[in-house]
Amino acid sequence: MKVHFLNVGHGDMSLLEVDGKKVMVDCCATDENDALSYVRKVFTDKVIDYLIITHPHSDHIKGLKDLVDDGFEIKxxxxxGYRDNDNDEEVYKYAIKxxxxxxxxxxxASGNKVNTDYGFDIHCLNSNNDNGYIHYDSLVIKITENGKSVLFTGDSNCEVWKEKIMPAYSNQxxxxxxxxxxxxxxxFFFCASEEPKEDKPYKEHITGIVPYYTVISSKSNEEKQEDWPPHEGAVEIYTDYTEKKxxxxxxxxxxxxxxxxxxxxVENLTFNEDSMRIVDGRYLRPQTTSVNNINSNYPTTSKSKYMYNPIRNIFSxxxxxxxxxxxxxxxxTNEVEINATFQTKQGKTSNYYSNGDALPKGGTIQFNAKTDVLGQYKIYWQIVNTGYEAEAAGAKQLRGGFEESTEHNMRREHTQYKGSHMAQAYVTQGGVCVAKSEEFVVNIR
Ligand SMILES: [Zn+2]
Incomplete structure (x- = not known):
């Protein structure tokens, strides 16, 4: 089997030639990365026997239209099976069509093979569960031929592995x-539900996968956006548990x-063998630039268990x-600031500051916006919740839109789901947002 992991920037696109069949996993071809010309060279007859889309996020599907327009036949x-009815991006709509x-x-997901007609196996280890969280529903696919295998993890997160894959298919x-x-x-290593756990990543999956080689599909560290993957903490763990490189x-x-x-x-690679030395019987891997360059400005203080950790940037x-x-x-042109008070179930009220200690569930938090905008204006509140409990509760609880004030300049919310949540006030006047507050983070335990 031959596997090609294409360099498509931030996105995924891989080709496999296996038992005479052509397989494509995800399709992030763009004018910029020109991945299609590479596909034409490898799949010369322009036939794709299996197109596997791990999940319909744009960085995994945005090349589909060009692929079809270019005359590729997809068998x-x-x-x-993940669907998002609120998604009106063209690439998403095209993919579903x-x-x-x-x-x-x-x-x-099942322990069984997907196809049985050919000399290779496709196993599906994770699939959609209709819980409304796309990365929890990302396909995880293993392709095996002659005892050699490639594992495609899509954008699956730590929770997927901990709760779904490892209990059922850890032997596969x-x-x-x-x-x-x-x-x-x-x-992949830090579950959102348990953050921050910088010092204690989840590693049971990687210790079971123990790959010879690991490939990360992303931009280089120099080109990627700040806080975007690959993340230093993850690259380090992959490096530690990858046998060769x-x-x-x-x-x-x-x-x-x-x-x-x-x-x-490995074909067509020019890495320097000298930099891979064997020390005390094990490989000493060359440091990748990702480990050297990223992260120098990350805060080093560790926060209490339930606090939002800005390193993760979970609201991006x-x-x-x-x-x-x-x-x-x-x-x-103007300013707006949020102050908040918290009231427990029992009625005790206190001030709450952004990213303060985690609050108990069952209480009420009241956000008050103070602004210097004069005349007629209206305040909208963006409430973004994250954290595994909110995600598991389904799409309806995963909020990220704009809501009106409960009363003048004030918004009231219940503390319901464990995790870190965010409120941001937007002051609008004449159809323009003239002021927006900082992100106000509420931690719930
Ligand atoms: Zn992605």
Whole structure:
């Protein structure tokens, strides 16, 4: 089997030539990365026997239209079954339309093989559970031929592994090559429900996978956006548990492996063998730039157990895809500030400060906005919740939109789900947002 991990920037796209069949996993081809010309060279007859889409986030599907327009014939699509009716991005709508046209098969996790007709196996270890959280529902796929295997983890997070995969399929996860989850994000090792646990990542999955090689599909550290993956903490763990070497596509370009019964070799790579020395019987791996360059400005103080840790940036679009963009043009000419008070179930009231100690459930928090905007204005509140409890409670509880004030300049919320949640006030005047507050973080235990 031959596996090509394409360098597509922040996104995933891989090709496999296996038992005479052509398989594509995710499709992040763009004009910029020109991945399609590479596909034309490898899949010369323009036929794709299996197209596997781990989940319909744009960085995994945005090349589908160009692929079809370019005349590629797609015989069978496998997908996670995840749907987001609020998503009106063109690439998302196109993907769903294509799934319907091609009668895509929604894979279900099971210990059994998906296909049995050919000399290779596709196993699905995770699939959609309709809980409304896309990375919890990302496909996790293992492809095996002649005893050699590649594990595609999509954007699956730590919770998926802990709660779904490891209890059911821990004996099936071992793989020669690991395609790292979520572009090397820390979400693979640090569960959002238990943060911050900088010192105690979840590692049971990686100790069972024990790959020879790990590939991270992402931009290089120099090119990636701040706080975006790959994250230092995750790269370190991958490096520790990868037998031979890890590659970041943004640094190495396309990474191609040839796997046969005897060996697993890397093609077209110019890494320096001298930098891989054996010390005390084990490989001393060369430090990747990701480990050296990233993170120098990360705060080093560790916070109490339930506090929001800004290192994770859990309220960013990337980590909280349910967070909506502002509904108005934002031209900040004024200021607005949030003060909050918390009232327990028993009626005891106290001030609460952003990112303060975790509050108990069952109470009420009241946000008050103070602004210097004069004349007529209206305040909207963006409430973003995160944390595994809110996610598990389903899509309806995963909030990220804009809501009106409960009373003049004030918004009241109940403390319901364990995790860190965020409120931000937007002052609008004449259809323009003239002031927005800092993100006010509420921790709940
Ligand atoms: Zn992704």
């Amino acid at each position: 069978q699509i496998y997908e996670s 294509l799934f319907n046209e091609k009668s895509a098969k929604k894979l279900k 996860i071992g793989s020669d090559i690991l395609h790292a989850s979520h572009h090397g994000s820390r979400t 890890i590659y970041i596509t943004g640094e190495k370009g396309n990474v191609v492996f040839e796997l046969n019964e005897e060996s697993c070799s 679009k990337e980590n909280a895809p349910h967070r909506k963009n502002p509904l108005w043009p934002v031209k900040e």
